[in-house]
Amino acid sequence: MTTSRLRVVQRSEDVTGASDDVFVIEQSLGYLVNALARAFTRALADRIRPHGVTPAQWAVLLVLWAEDGPTQTVLSRRVAIETPTMVRTLDRMERDGLVERRRDPRDRRRVNVTLTEQGRSLRDVLVPCAVAVNEVATSDMDREERLQAVEYVRRMLMALTPRRREAGQP
Secondary structure: OOHHHOEEEOOHHHOOOOOOOEEEHHHOHHHHHHHHHHHHHHHHHHHHHHHOOOHHHHHHHHHHHHOOOOEHHHHHHHHOOOHHHHHHHHHHHHHOOOEEEEEEOOEEEEEEEEEOHHHHHOHHHHHHHHHHHHHHHOOOOOHHHHHHHHHHHHHHHHHHOHHHHHHOOO
16 A cells, blocks of 8 residues: 555445555544544543542542552553643542642652542442443443454554563563
């Protein structure tokens, strides 16, 4: 396929003639995964919004439920957002009583983020919201197809994320 002759169309039904020189948007894995991520985010937001939590805050809470007390830098890396964005998210979460930031007593340059009781208590309310979204998204799949979908997405993440690939992380 040469880019000088490349045509872009929305759907495969829009293709006329030879298809070697056509990029079909709705058959692009990157496009579809991006649309899927946005749909997941919207569906999750609809379920967690009544509890006063945004998708950005959800991502932080999820990491903290797994390991409470990381530094802001580590938390930013695990959630995969830039440090300034993490600072603003944590400002809101601290204001809302979900987290606390404390200077590390061993190294005053580091700030650790810990859940408050309110932040911890949301786990049993919010995790079922995420489980429900996953169940809706995969409702037309059997168990084996769901496992395969997860494995395929993990493999693509590994292929596209060099640091994860080197560390052997999903």
